[in-house]
Amino acid sequence: MNLRRDVFQAISDPTRRAILLLVASQSMTAGAIASNFDTARPTVSKHLQILTECELLEQKQNGRENYYHINAKKMKEVADFIEPFRKMWDDRFNKLEAIMKNHKTKQ
Amino acid sequence: MKQKTKISAEDGKQELVITREFDLPLELLFKAYAESEIVEQWMGTKVLKLENKKHGSYQFETSDAQGNVVFKANGVIHEFSPNQKITRTFEMENAPFDAQIEYLEFEQLTDDTSKLKMHIVYRSVAFRDQMMQMGFAPGINMAHNRLQAIVTKLK
16 A cells, blocks of 8 residues: 555654644644744745645645645544554664663673 | 564553563663663654653753754653663653653563563543654654664664
């Protein structure tokens, strides 16, 4: 399933996860989202584009402004799949283990 | 291959349990949590403050490859028992989520192996699910790529 893989690719990026966190509580304009990051505006736009393409974010026109909000249905799909979360912890603990083994041999 | 890290998250509950067995003596495993320079390495975050004592607190800050701060988190330490247990809260800054509480229990299995059990309690079921959806960790996984780079360098 290509689509599913793309979704996980989308949430594997730290800035994109931070964007999802921000938008989770309320819909926001691209400008308002960008103002939360030191990152250049075009970079944030690119992240918004990827999240929209993966259908994790949706856009809604409100007056002249374009608001981004979370696509709860798509997020649910991700939640049903616990493996990425487990894998993330597994990777992190593998690193801890590797670092501490190295630490041990250095002593 | 046997899965070393296990996640238990029952439907409709606002908690989850992460367990992991390490090929490390208990003291080394605990040290990876106790010393800020080591925490920085495997968590891939800058440790601004880490007071490992009752009523102590900690602060993490993570930047992307360009040096922009993408993540900040902090918490207080309720219990710090060397080689046994850490109880702490965790809260992301600038995020619309309440703090969570984490119980970390360290256990010796053999002279060379140990186990960590991390019990995390969230404010609500919905919040827990959201944290899992985003691959969000109670710790920091924001600088995953940078962490990868550090470990590759170590090899």
